Amino acid sequence: MxxxxxxxxxxxxxxxxxxxxxxxxxxxxxxxxxxxxxxxxxxxxxxxxxxxxxxxxxxxxxxxxxxxxxxxxxxxxxxxxxxxxxxxxxxxxxxxxxxxxxxxxxxxxxxxxxxxxxAIRTAASSAVSIAHLARHDSKVLGLIGAGHQSTFQLRAALEQRDFEKVIAWNKEPENLTRLAVICDELSLPFESVSREVLCAQADVIITITSAFEALIDTNWIKPGTHIACMGTDTIGKQEVDANIFASARVFTDELAQSITLGEAQHAIKAGLINQADIIPIGEVINGTQIGRTSDDEITLFDGTGVGxxxxxxxxxxxxxxxxxxxxxxxxx
Known part of the structure; x- marks a missing residue:
């Protein structure tokens, strides 16, 4: 400031x-x-x-x-x-x-x-969510998406936990090279995997795509995972199965955007959760709300991007x- x-x-x-x-x-x-x-x-x-x-x-x-x-x-x-x-x-x-x-x-x-x-404020947003919500013993970072923003997401996330491996999926696999180069630079193992394998292995998952359909199924997510949904900022966009919201503890940058144009819009529309189930991450930062409550809990951050x-x-x-x-x- x-x-x-x-x-x-x-x-x-x-x-x-x-x-x-x-x-x-x-x-x-x-x-x-x-x-x-x-x-x-x-x-x-x-x-x-x-x-x-x-x-x-x-x-x-x-x-x-x-x-x-x-x-x-x-x-x-x-x-x-x-x-x-x-x-x-x-x-x-x-x-x-x-x-x-x-x-x-x-x-x-x-x-x-x-x-x-x-680019750096979007990456910082997911990094803040990882810092406050991911398990401290998280070892595997997974990325869904390999566009321009993904490299910023990767570098910012790696600074929040002692990750030992990075795995990623992208619709065009050849674009994963940009992530592999960064991991090689940092002497960190990198692997291109399927979405289902990624969810089975990753302790932290960042989705950073422009998708209009769910790329992750709720049944693939293992207990204790932290998911940062960073691509949905428009009505109709979607990156993850809306049912994940029913089984996760949900946080966001701004509630009004989350329920109207963020990833939560689909869960709200389907009646899987209501507005009161979503916690502004600022309340966790301020200590007025609890973040993760157990190592088995799934946490999800709906990063809509605010002015x-x-x-x-x-x-x-x-x-x-x-x-x-x-x-x-x-x-x-």
Missing amino acids: TNSNQNTSKGVSVVSEAVCQQIMGRTEAFSAVENVFSAMAKNSAYNFPVIREAIGHADALYGFKSGFDRDGMVLGLKSGGYWPGNIQKDLTNHQSTVILFDPDTGKLRSLVGGNYLT LQDLAVASVAAKLAEEQGLASYFNL
């Missing part, structure tokens, strides 16, 4: 994608996301309604996520979306910019590149860039 008045005398600060990659690491992202989840649970930070629309051009989805964190005095929005054809143009499919304002005056404060920050995560990491990036003389400035 950062003071909203920092460097306002120099004008509006601009922090590029390159600078964000230079100064924002996984540790900074983890702390920023954990802090904002805590603030959300205390009702001192809240997200505004999300706008997300198909623009009718380039098959793109475009929208806004915004909010205000009173604890950190961070106000702003992330504007951007998903352009599926960008990969053919050597561009990231997700494109976004974070815009920060001074909460005391409403003046524009900072423009911060949002693509890299979106306050983007504002939190962007605020830290702006502060670091300004302090290190890496921001540029302009006046309106």
Whole structure:
């Protein structure tokens, strides 16, 4: 978090994608996301309604996520979306910019590149869930999905437990190479497996896909598993069997998004659980709710992705860039 008045005398600060990659690491992202989840649970930070629309051009989805964190005095929005054809143009499919304002005056404060920050804040979210909910003796990490985001997920997750092996599945197996390279770099065994084998072996499972159908069956999950569902952020998307929710202890980043557009939407619609069964992870962080209650319990984190995560990491990036003389400035 950062003071909203920092460097306002120099004008509006601009922090590029390159600078964000230079100064924002996984540790900074983890702390920023954990802090904002805590603030959300205390009702001192809240997200505004999300706008997300198909623009009718380039098959793109475009929208806004915004909010205000009173604890950190961070106000702003992330504007951007998903352009599926960008990969053919050597561009990231997700494109976004974070815009920060001074909460005391409403003046524009900072423009911060949002693509890299979106990736590390999403990975930080699942990492926070692993830190607070996974068994401490977890040894096998499983990943469902091997897209751009998967590498960020892998690196962040590996820092939360002493994993001894990584296993993964992807619809296009050739894409698993990007995960294998990281494991080789870290001298960690890696194996491509079926989804059923992955569920039988993994102590922690991260799903990070754009699927619209369940990729994991509830009968495959072994006792004591922690599952972080990170791909479902739109009505209709689905990564896991909704019946898992009936047998798991369920947590989320934000309840309103979880039940409407997160992974929990299907379990809610089917009447398998109700809203009261889902615990904001910030309450676990704050100690007002218990996380895992036994080594045999299945825990599930529904990571829907909220605007306050983007504002939190962007605020830290702006502060670091300004302090290190890496921001540029302009006046309106």
